[in-house]
Each structure stands twice: as structure tokens, then as C-alpha cells.
Amino acid sequence: MAKAIMIQGAGSNVGKSMLVAGIARALTLRGYNVAPFKPQNMSNNAAVTSDGGEIGRAQALQARACGRPPHTDMNPVLLKPETDVGAQVVVHGKRVATMKARDYGKTKSTLMPAVLQSFHRLAASADIVIIEGAGSPAEINLRAGDIANMGFAEAAGVPVVLVGDIDRGGVIAQLVGTHTVLPPEDRAHIKAFAVNKFRGDISLFDDGARAIAQHTGWIDLGTIPWFSDAHRLPAEDVMDIASRGDGRVKIVVPRLSRIANFDDLDPLAAEPDVTVEIVEAGRPLPCDADLVLLPGTKSTIGDLAYLRAQGWDIDLAAHVRRGGHVLGICGGYQMLGQWIDDPDGIEGHAGRHAGLGLLDIETMMTPEKRVTEVTGYDRASGATVHAYEIHIGRTTGADCARAWLDIEGVPEGAARVDGRILGCYLHGLFSADAFRAAYLARFGMTGGLGDFEGGVETTLDALAAHMETHMDLDALLQLAQEVDL
Structure with a gap:
């Protein structure tokens, strides 16, 4: 039976997509059958899938890291902004509507069945599904009807790893603050944390990592240095x-x-x-x-x-x-x-x-x-x-x-x-x-x-090695839970 675990961020652009790609390639190299999944994405940088639809390009890269062709089940809901207040809504790879943000907020919960269908189909074909959240669960004003973060974690019964971005500064506040504002039932889904994009001597953050663990009770999966070759991989944002x-x-x-x-x-x-x-x-x-x-x-x-x-x-x-x-x-x-x-x-x-x-x-x-x-x-x-x-x-x-x-x-x-x-x-x-x-x-x-495609593969392998070195993937595998199909 497949297992699953979800990577959420304490903010936008903390590096979730890159981490999921690296974890996926590392576990694939270990011999696991891995599948990436993102319930809802917002991006105008889309990829065409093997089944003739479109998904976020980050999920296509993650599929490549797993050695799988990209499929619409990997990103069942894709929002493609057309104006400052509206976006095209793509479900299972096909455009279904163009909505204003306010209208979508009222209807997004109706998409949860489609999201879960995709998730369960993926889980039936994999040993482990690595799930990527969107934005941050700390945006509690968006919690009602959520399908991207804690709403999905609750519906699918999956544990969460929360990632903070130290490059922006204030990473302790990012993580501890998220713990503080989340309602207890959402907070309970988070089992561990990681700190991403560190530059310099990692040991200098040992006390900071301990402080986060003490305030939250979460397991520390590691402080991950800045991956200098990230620019060699296709960008989504x-x-x-x-x-x-x-x-x-x-x-x-x-x-x-x-x-x-x-x-x-x-x-x-x-x-x-x-x-x-x-x-x-x-x-x-x-x-x-x-x-x-x-x-x-x-x-x-x-x-x-x-x-x-x-x-x-x-x-x-x-x-x-x-x-x-x-x-x-x-x-x-x-x-x-x-x-x-x-x-x-x-x-x-x-x-x-x-x-x-x-x-x-x-x-x-x-x-x-x-x-x-x-x-x-x-x-x-x-x-x-x-x-x-x-x-x-x-x-x-x-x-x-x-x-x-x-x-x-x-x-x-x-x-x-x-x-x-x-x-x-x-x-x-x-x-x-x-x-x-x-x-x-x-x-x-x-x-x-150069050999562009070969360079992408080499960089994914380097990213996998980076994750093996700096993130406790054994602990992550232990935290992953079986999917109830």
C-alpha cells in the first residue's frame, strides 16, 4: 500500500517545488516508485501532459525526477491568472471556467472530489506520493473550503512537513508563528519541519533549530543549504x-x-x-x-x-x-x-x-x-x-x-x-x-x-545528493502514512 507525506511552506516561494523534486529523485534512486502531487497550483508556466492536458511546470519537473511521464493527476487543479482579480480554472488538465478570485473562493471546495480522485489514482500506482502544498497554511483567512494545504491534508489523512525560508530572514518566526496561528486540528497534521536556503556555516543555526523544535514539538528534519545549481532547472515562478x-x-x-x-x-x-x-x-x-x-x-x-x-x-x-x-x-x-x-x-x-x-x-x-x-x-x-x-x-x-x-x-x-x-x-x-x-x-x-536535457538530469541527481546529505529522508519515510484507498 502506498504511503504519502505533504511538504507545506511557511510562506510562498520557500523552495517547496525544488525540495519535492529533490526528495522524489533521491527516493527514486533508492528504488522506490515515487509520484509527485500538488492538489492546486497557480501558475502560467504550464506543461503539456502525456494524457493531453496541462499541469504546472514544477509538477512536470517533479515527474521527471521520478522517471514518470507528466500526467494531469499530478496537478488536478491549475489556476492560470489572466488579470489581477481573475484566473482560468483548469481541472484534470482541461479549462472549465474563468473566475474572479472571490467567486473561485466560494466554489473551490466543490473541487475536492476531483482532487482526491487524482490523488488516489496516483497512490494506486506508487510506493510513496510526495505532495506539495501551495502558499502557506498560515493564511487562515483562506482556510474555509481549502483544497491546497490543510484542507487537503485533513481530507486525505496525510502528515505534513512545514518548510521555512531562512534566506528571507525571520525563519523562527515563520515556523513558530505558523504553529501559533493554526487551529489545533490543523496543527496536529504537522509532524516535522525543515529550514531551507541556508547560506554559510549550518552549525550556526543549531540553536535556532532547537528553539523551533522546543516551541512546536515538531521533529527537525534538517537545515538545507542553498542549492547553487537551482538555476539549471526549469523555473516555474x-x-x-x-x-x-x-x-x-x-x-x-x-x-x-x-x-x-x-x-x-x-x-x-x-x-x-x-x-x-x-x-x-x-x-x-x-x-x-x-x-x-x-x-x-x-x-x-x-x-x-x-x-x-x-x-x-x-x-x-x-x-x-x-x-x-x-x-x-x-x-x-x-x-x-x-x-x-x-x-x-x-x-x-x-x-x-x-x-x-x-x-x-x-x-x-x-x-x-x-x-x-x-x-x-x-x-x-x-x-x-x-x-x-x-x-x-x-x-x-x-x-x-x-x-x-x-x-x-x-x-x-x-x-x-x-x-x-x-x-x-x-x-x-x-x-x-x-x-x-x-x-x-x-x-x-x-x-x-551544451547538452541541455542531459544537464537537467545531472542537476536532478545533484539535487538528490544534496537532499540525502542535508535532510533526514529516513525520518521522512518513517513519518509518511499509508493512503486509505
Whole structure:
């Protein structure tokens, strides 16, 4: 019978996703059949699953750590923010509604049966399920109807390990404070704690760890040092995107307000001769860029207005006049066209919106969402690509006649006549080493290109070793409880 244990955080972004991936890989290397699970996630960085749905990219990475294909059961509820107050609700990999936060708060408890169905299916196929919470259980104002933290722990009968982030400071208050504010019935689910992201001499925190144990009665599973290679793994949270590299080829990426599926940047940033610079709001696009990459977005029309509000449209036009290259992916591809039509108001107000006019294409927004994995090749180099699509909208126009990709015999993408401005719907292109090499060759890069996928595997193994060294995984296994199927 499978066992399960849940990793919750004393705050957001304490490193839960990374810890779960590391624990999962470590236990997999020990010979356990491990499955990751997150009841509810909020992220616009999604992955396409083997069963044709979408889940948070962190769960896809965790599945990889377990040696499993990603499946919608690993993240049964995914919230994809579209505005500051509303999000698309995805259940079992499929969009079911777009709701305001207030409305979702009233209905989320109705999703618990779907969450438990997924959890039990996973547990039936595993020796142990490592569960990741969301946010923090200390947000007791959100406890009613909760399916992400203590609400799930109670419904599934699973023990909890609470993780604090010492890098932010105040980790003793994070953990002891959570113990204090939780009602007794929720507090009883927490059996142990861990402290994450320590820098320096761990022994200096011995007294702090003892103080937490004394105040809470929880078992100390360890103080985990900062994992310096974390940047080599795909990031899920937009706050984890940062400028990286010090290479001679400079790729500039404007940070859109609803940036989505930005894993396209990871293989580029991993190249030693490439600099990926993320440009924040209020800053101009640098004039020394070789390539401006317009990334995916959860709200193409909204982020097109946001881009113009920053003056980035003017910077982009100047970049093109200087002979620079532009690549638009998914929502960024749609922005490059002449027009975006949204007659049904799928992304907000119905209407026809002027694009950036850099490609002779138009996009029609439609309610049907395309979510699929694809395999094809780059027409210029012949390099094979394994990618995925996750978007609404259909794009047509004269520049589509110069499609630069071929997906199972179907032309994909659009190109300006001089080839300096390209767009396509495919995410994940740059994970293919041969394609990445061929694309970067146009900027003078030759040789020295890395094995991106192999690098991810090596980093997961290093993360597993990190967890074996600094976290008491034997105690964690003892704390895990059998799942009542």
C-alpha cells in the first residue's frame, strides 16, 4: 500500500517545488516508485501532459525526477491568472471556467472530489506520493473550503512537513508563528519541519533549530543549504526569472505582466556564450541586443497594451531598424502581426486590436484551446524539434507562406521576407540541442553548445545528493502514512 507525506511552506516561494523534486529523485534512486502531487497550483508556466492536458511546470519537473511521464493527476487543479482579480480554472488538465478570485473562493471546495480522485489514482500506482502544498497554511483567512494545504491534508489523512525560508530572514518566526496561528486540528497534521536556503556555516543555526523544535514539538528534519545549481532547472515562478549569463550573444526579453511558459528561456540561458537579459517595466530595451524574444503570455491583448505602455514598441521598432532579430513565441507571435481580432471578448473587451505590425499576419481569437505535444523539424537546418502548443487563436497571413518549421507535414510559423523576424506557436524549441545550435549560428555562435536535457538530469541527481546529505529522508519515510484507498 502506498504511503504519502505533504511538504507545506511557511510562506510562498520557500523552495517547496525544488525540495519535492529533490526528495522524489533521491527516493527514486533508492528504488522506490515515487509520484509527485500538488492538489492546486497557480501558475502560467504550464506543461503539456502525456494524457493531453496541462499541469504546472514544477509538477512536470517533479515527474521527471521520478522517471514518470507528466500526467494531469499530478496537478488536478491549475489556476492560470489572466488579470489581477481573475484566473482560468483548469481541472484534470482541461479549462472549465474563468473566475474572479472571490467567486473561485466560494466554489473551490466543490473541487475536492476531483482532487482526491487524482490523488488516489496516483497512490494506486506508487510506493510513496510526495505532495506539495501551495502558499502557506498560515493564511487562515483562506482556510474555509481549502483544497491546497490543510484542507487537503485533513481530507486525505496525510502528515505534513512545514518548510521555512531562512534566506528571507525571520525563519523562527515563520515556523513558530505558523504553529501559533493554526487551529489545533490543523496543527496536529504537522509532524516535522525543515529550514531551507541556508547560506554559510549550518552549525550556526543549531540553536535556532532547537528553539523551533522546543516551541512546536515538531521533529527537525534538517537545515538545507542553498542549492547553487537551482538555476539549471526549469523555473516555474515568474519571480524566479532573472537575467543570466555573460556571453557575447545578447538576447533581450521584456518581462510581460502575464508572461507564460517562459521555459523557452532556460536552454538559452544555459549556454555559456549567451546572455539572457530580462527587462523590467520602466526600463528601455537595450540597444545592443542581438535578439529580442517576445515570450508567451496568458493575456495577449492585455500584454500588448502593457508593452506599449512601457514604450517597448518604440524600442522594438528601433531594434529592427538597426538590423536586429526578433522572435515571437505563442502570444509574442500573435503580437507581431497586423491585427488581433477578439470578436467574442475572450480576453476582455470584444474588438479588433492593432498589433506591432512587424509580420504580415492576423490572429483570430477563438474559444478552442490547443494543448498538444508535437514533433517536427526546422526547415532551414533540418534539425528535429520536440515541442508543445498551449494557446487559443488561429494565425493566418502572407508571412505564413514563409513558415520556417514543419510539424508532421504541416507548415508552422511565419517569417518576414528577410528572415530577421520570426514567429511561431511552439514552446520548447530550444531544448533541442541541434535546433538551438542552428538558430544561434545566425549570431556567429559555433561550437561549445551544451547538452541541455542531459544537464537537467545531472542537476536532478545533484539535487538528490544534496537532499540525502542535508535532510533526514529516513525520518521522512518513517513519518509518511499509508493512503486509505
